[in-house]
Amino acid sequence: MVADWYEGVSLSSEWQPATEAAGASYRLFVTNRGPAPLAGFRIGFSGPARVSDNAALVGGSVVARLSNYCEIAPAAGFVLAPGATWAIEIKALDYPIRHWTDGAVTGFLILADGSTGALRTEPTRLAGSDAVRRKGTMHFPVPEHPPVPVSVIPWPRHVAVSGRRTVPPGLAIGGTSPLAEAAADAFALLTARLFPGEGIVRPAHQGGYRVDLVSGTGGGEAYAIDFAPDHATVTAATEAGFLYGLVTLGQILRGARLHLRQFSFPTAGRIEDAPRMGWRGCHLDVARRFYGRDEVEHFLAILAWNKLNVLHWHLSDDEAWRVEIDAYPQLTGRAAWSGHGLTLPPLLGAGPERSGGYYTRQDVRAVVALAARFGIDVVPEIDMPGHCYALLAALPALRDPGENGLYHSIQSFPNNCLNPGVETVYGAVETILGEMLELFPSRYFHVGADEVPEDAWQTSPVARALGERLGVSGAAALQAHFLRRLQAFLTANGRVTGAWEEASHGGGIDRDNCYLVGWRSAATSRELAAAGYSVVVAPGEAYYLDMANSADWHECGAAWAGFSSPEATYRFEPTAGWSAVEEQHLRGVQACIWSEPMTDRAVFDRLVFPRLSAIAETGWSRDRDYARFAALAGLMPNLYGQREPAGGH
DSSP: OOOGGGGGEEEEEEEEOOOSSSOOEEEEEEEEOSSSOEESEEEEEEOSSOBOTTOOEESOEEEEEETTEEEEEOOTTOEEOTTOEEEEEEOOBSSOOOSGGGSOOEEEEEETTSOEEEOEEOOOEETTOOOOOOOSBOOOOOOSSOSSSSOOSSOOSEEEEEOOOOOOSOEEEEESSHHHHHHHHHHHHHHHHHSTTSOOBOOGGGTOEEEEEEEOSOOTTOEEEEEOSSEEEEEESSHHHHHHHHHHHHHHHHHHHHOTTTOOOOSEEEEEEOOSOSEEEEEEEOSSSOOOHHHHHHHHHHHHHTTOOEEEEEOEETTEEOBOOTTOTHHHHHTTEEOTTSSSOOOTTOOSSOEEOOBOHHHHHHHHHHHHHTTOEEEEEEEESSSOHHHHHHOGGGSOTTOOOOOBOTTOOBSOSOOTTOHHHHHHHHHHHHHHHHHOOOSEEEEEOOOOOTTTTTTOHHHHHHHHHHTOOSHHHHHHHHHHHHHHHHHHTTOEEEEEGGGGGGGOOOGGGEEEEEOSOHHHHHHHHHTTOOEEEOOHHHHBTTBOSSSOTTSOSBOTTOOOOHHHHHHOOTTTTOOHHHHTTEEEEEEEEOOTTOOSHHHHHHHHTTHHHHHHHHHHOSSOOHHHHHHHGGGSOOSSOOBOOTTOO
8 A cells, every 4th residue: 555644645536517618528637735746656547537538638648448447657757745736637537517516526545556545535615606415215204293193114005093192112013924923023124123222023011012913814915004092003914014004003103103293003994005006116236336245135124115116226337246156266355445556446436455245145045035034025136138247257258259340339438248149158148047036036037138239249240240140230239149048947947037128129028927117217118018128117207316416516326317306206197098908908117226326325215215115105005195294204214324414505
């Protein structure tokens, strides 16, 4: 590492939007506050924004670049004196910076001997503005007179309760069937993880309010709750139904406990409930930023508290590979890690140190088992044939050695796609999938299929030969061939193939044994349904939780799909304008968490909550009312406990 006296060197940056008089520019400032001059160095930095290939720089030159990672060196012989600042102006980025999290997140020095040292890096500022950068879950205060007597999200199908009693200290849950006992145990685990120390579950001899779990009709995830002055009865036919009934009771208890004047704990009446949609999912990208097993397990508890029942686990991308595969230890040995001098450089704000991680087979089994207890199906995704830069860096033998051209993905990764004309690719992929099918019992396996560049494989002799043999041309048709082979393998192993909407291109995959996630726009989901595909609706402009909450620079998040406030996300109707025939192809809805802008955990909390709950209510509730939701949203848990000040910004 760099000597201690280099700790006085800092990196700051400023974005100047375009004006009538001048184009936009991005400025970096390296300041030496140490006691000695600095020479023979360059800087490495990364963030979601990317320096363009053809960018003109003033004050320095690009010496290395991969996607959002860039190294810049000063002119030969340059010396940064104590108290001086080296200024670099970048005239072109791949897209304009629109929010403070877009700019350089982490910077570090690289000396001539290859040693590195992290710089004190400040978030990018907007020229001429000193407004506070917004982080932490948006504040949603409980009003003095909420529109409903009890606090529940998602709102149940039918609520007719009355009366008020002193809030019980906790719930003493009893049931005689194995399903009821399993649900009671899962609820105890769930509340202990989400609300440690609150004692939501406690036995009768410690003052617990009696809750009887009784088997009844209804099926699926349906449940009913009947209230009496001294106990409540939850009726359900499945473990999931019992669990969701208990979650509703737990939310009512916490609402009344935390806001005694505004909410009541009923003494009479009934709640009847069942979900609107069968698929109520959340996608979590752990490739761009790694989340440890404990974080994932805590997030599962939050999903269950929102009555979400699918975790779409995005385990691979250009930036990393995250799951242990016995047949290919190189995947986790090389592709799970980034850092200066490694196969993958520091990306998206990673530092020069080796960082990243992966899930062992034991980790995966533990996550899947916990999810099952919480009524959640874990659907794994290995993104193919695109977004495979990390995989191919670990397994370069899967490339076509005769491919002599260069293509780039939209994220600016070169030649990042598995080649459909390389026969050994299929053997490797089937080996990987075979191991993963042992770990993931879900009926569904997601194979990605998004964002393959149009010019992929154009200079590959084996891809060209495959196209001639099939009588097709272009990347989309070759991808469709690749996907149909994967789908045949998964179908033979009893699985349904999931993919992003591009799997319908170039001839598409078999409609009868797949589902597609519509993501580019609200319209594309309807188009997929009209074409006969089973559809999960997840449009970027409404359900991508990496998008900022507003257009304000000082909000965090991305902007390529615009922005979506909690209210806009809540009010989005996934089947607006759909015909009755098209609605028959609706599988459900899904939030998508992409991790590029999640520069710290407070940013995660601000971007995900409460919009995750808004999507959960859309998937569950037929009766939707934003004023009611806004009055209750502040009671829902977030992942890291990071909340903005009560007054907001």
